[in-house]
Amino acid sequence: MVHVTSLTSENLWPYECLSYTWGDPSDSRMVTLCPRVVQADIFSTAALYPFAPVTANLEAALRHLRSETEDRVLWIDSLSINQDDLEERASQVGMMREIYAKAKEVSVWLGKNEETSLTLHLFAKCLEAEFVRSTGVPQEDILQPSGFGFDASQVKSMESMESDAFSVIPHENALVALADFFDLPWFRRSWVLQEVNCATRVKVLWGRFELTWSSIILAAFWQGQRATEYLKSSLKKRVQHRSGYLPELWLSLAQRGREDPLAITDILFRAREFNATDPRDKIFALLGLGRETRDQPSSHSQLTPNYSKSKTQVYADFTKAHIIRSNSLELLSAVDIFTEDTEGNQDIREVKPGWVPDFDRSIPTIRLLGYPKLYNAAGATTVQYDDTFSESSRWLPLKGFELDRIGKFAPGDFIRAKDFGLTLGSFELPQLYRNMVVPLDHYPTGDDVLQAFILTLTCVGYADPNDDSPEAVLGRILPSSTKASLEADFAAFWKRYEPSMSTLPEARREHLESLSEDGNESYFGYLAGKACVDRRFFVSERGYIGLCPRESLPGDHVVVLYGGSVPYVLRFNHVTAEYYFVGECYVHGMMDGAALEEQTKRSLRPTTFCLS
Structure with missing residues (x-):
């Protein structure tokens, strides 16, 4: 039986939080809810319904966590939030960072897998013990509120870490177990990033075994140093069809710790491979992690969870607000230019207008030009948002100048x-x-x-x-x-x-x-x-060479937008006088401020490009 209690800041018991994946929503179980009054405030859903449906994965977690001798006070999202009440949901989502930060412990439930979990548990435990022994870094100092308690040389030392302490696990079996482990859905769920990063204490439960979060981070480094071994035929067969690695964002968050958060753009770019049942949560679930967004007052409506908005509205409002507030065009590089139209669908960008990234679509960050920042096409200029235009959510009016136009393409694709x-x-x-x-x-x-x-x-x-x-x-x-x-x-x-x-x-x-x-x-x-x-090689009308989005056409405008680190390809609409945003591009020789010299030399006048 689950007792449901409403707590207030004046009457806050020590509590734990559960981090888990919902699992298959069609595979549900019923749990008995017994409301317990603290004040006059009772969780309304529980008062009306003595039984509540939960997924099989949550029921398994509850059975594992329950104590036969004492009560455990847990905060669990699907039971603590009325998911059908959009206002309550938005309010609770806005408090999520605080909820997990104040918990005495966060328990991560990964589900049941007795055979693999035993191998993984033994290996991770032995690896962490060997790391502590060989580097002298105490276990409790491996991960600190300020970030890693070790340096690059100590990570590199794991390349030769083959001590007898963990030789009980055959090398290949360890690699397979890690691939199985990091393929679990929990590691790619958007919400759990905040749930773990904000916690003061984390324990990870997989089957009947318990792991430390620091041992998981070390195991990810050890696996990364041996990534090429997965190309061996013997291992290929055993790990095929798995995304068997820890997403890099987890390591970046651990490296910075709670006290030195990443910029929200760093998080959004690296979280593209993470999943959310509600695509709006690809923004809302990450706001509590970003340096610029985690402590924003509720008056900034574009940075406040609002489930009455559509996915497109949420993405567009956030992108525009961030560009204006951060004075950065980095998010324009998040627009998907790689997805191939394989089914004759002309509208491969589900999110319109074109300048709005579809954060729900996974794209390879390592292939981008404007993130992480490699170039400085617009020099020391700053973003110039033209607020004389209508505040239509469809438009993004930015100032810059036309550098060139697409001339011809290579006859074929890479x-x-x-x-x-x-x-x-x-x-x-x-x-x-x-x-x-x-x-x-x-x-x-x-x-x-x-x-x-x-x-x-x-x-x-x-x-x-x-x-x-x-x-x-x-x-x-x-x-x-x-x-x-x-x-x-x-x-x-x-x-x-x-x-x-x-x-x-x-x-x-x-x-x-x-x-x-x-x-x-x-x-x-x-x-x-x-x-x-997935890009096209081109020669511009003025004789520059470069790479541009596959969607580009001859005659498209190559522009430099003030504050942008790379040039962009735009397409003018003669009917609406708008510029369709095609995507970022590379123009050799114009990537590090030379475009501004060209602007002066050729007397190129600043223009407001109304992006659509």
């Missing part, structure tokens, strides 16, 4: 290679270079044409594995121009398709031939694949 999810495949790269780049003769900025081509193909940057600074425990993305081996890697990759290298400039051929011997062709293919696949 393809995915079968062995790697995002690798430049058998596209005729020499033909592309010969037909579209060689005719340029010289580049508008004076840059070397071949170098411009190489940097365009790899424009989304790379992760630096050798950065040992404290903030780089999770890696840091750098522009490909800073990678010392880039030219050698390109030469090795090129030689795969054209051993003679006859298409390349004669003056560079011998040098590139020698570099190719030390280059990593697969790595260049990976870098180029991240940037090129």
Whole structure:
């Protein structure tokens, strides 16, 4: 029997919170609710209905958590919030951070899986013990309110951590158990991010075993260091069809701790792979985590949960409000430009207008140009929102200038290679270079044409594995121009398709031939694949080369919006005088402030682009 009690701030008993996934809503159980009066305030639903339906997963959690000897006071969302009352739901959602922060403990219920949970429990426990022994970091200090209690070098030490302390678990079995574990739905539920991050104490329950949150974080690092082992045929078969890794956002939140929250844009970009039953919760569930949003007063209506709004309204209102308040256009890079129209559906962007990101759609953050920030196309300018336009939620009026227009595209698409999810495949790269780049003769900025081509193909940057600074425990993305081996890697990759290298400039051929011997062709293919696949290679009307969204058309406007780190492609509607937002793009030579010099040189007048 479950006693339902209403507590007030004046009469607040010590309580725990439960973090779980609802599971299959059609698989329900009935629990008996017995209202218990604290004041005159009783949870209305419980007073009317002595029985309440709960999902099978929640019932299993309640049975596991109940004590035979004493009462346990638990806050559970599906029982503590009337989900049918939109006002109550919005009010409680706005208090969620406070509710979980004040709990004496948060119990994470992952469900039952006795066989795998035993393996995982033994491995994680032994790994944590070995980490404590070898690094000298006390278990209670591994995760602190201020973030990680360890540094990058101590994480790196786990690469060779094969002590007898956890040799009881065969290496391959540990990797399979971790893939099973991190594939559990709980790790990709939007709400649980806040539930764990705000908690002062967390315990994780999987079957009859209990894990510390710090042991899970360490296990994720250990697994990440061995990610390539999953490519082995023996492991491939055992872990296929699983998303068997801990999403990076969990590590970023743990790295910063409760006292140093991430920016809301960092959270929104990295939470795209997380799920929410109600798509509006892809915003509402994350507000309590963001540095700029977690303590906002209720007067900021766009940052307050409101379930009377549609999904489109919620996403549009938040995006516009954040751009204005943060003076940043980062969120424009969250617009999905990768999803392929495979069913003849012309409206692949379910969320309209075009400048509004569909936060409910997963996109690969590692493939974006404007996040994390690599470039500075608009220099030191700041966002200029033109408030002389109507306050229509459809429009986003921003000032900037037209830099160029799309001229022509490469005759074909970059393809995915079968062995790697995002690798430049058998596209005729020499033909592309010969037909579209060689005719340029010289580049508008004076840059070397071949170098411009190489940097365009790899424009989304790379992760630096050798950065040992404290903030780089999770890696840091750098522009490909800073990678010392880039030219050698390109030469090795090129030689795969054209051993003679006859298409390349004669003056560079011998040098590139020698570099190719030390280059990593697969790595260049990976870098180029991240940037090129699902984008189009173009030459602009003024002779610049770049990559743009697949949806782009010849004649589309390439613009720089003040405050933006990258250029954008827009399409003018002559009927409505609006500019349809196509997406972010790369224009070689115009990514780090040179566009402003071009504006002055060519006397390009500032324009208000009314984005739709």
